[in-house]
Amino acid sequence: MGIESILVIVIIGAIAGWLAGMIVKGFGFGLLGNIVVGIVGAFVAGLIFPVIGLGFGGGILGGIIHATVGAVILLFLIRLVKRA
Template identity: 70%
Template sequence: MVAIGAIAGWLSGKIMEGRGFGLFGNIVVGIVGAFVAGLIFPALGFSVGGGVFSSIFAATIGAVILLFLIGLVRRG
């Protein structure tokens, strides 16, 4: 989960250009985003399947959502 979160954090930093926290910060956000996606997606009924690539995809979505929310809180 840590390695997938690290990859997802890097990807989310590239997707959310200008909202990241640098390489290390984005990796931490990716790990937390992977955890959040692992909790929220099944509760909402979403399933991205099994495997490494689907886990990276779900973790990246979770990290992008987390970066977006952190950006809203930082502005407000």
């Protein structure tokens, strides 16, 4: 994996984490936290979406949507665990 790929992963993770934080109110993790939430959210979505037959296509926009939806799911699960 080249430096360009890592840079794209970090940028998509940051955007997805920030968008997920805006969608799920009460979550703001800063830049590094947003990157981690976005990357982990993309991983979660990568596990869940193929099972239910959902796909968003390729490219950067598809990656951002994919990671954002996964990050929203992740933040929702974190909120449920915190309440319990």
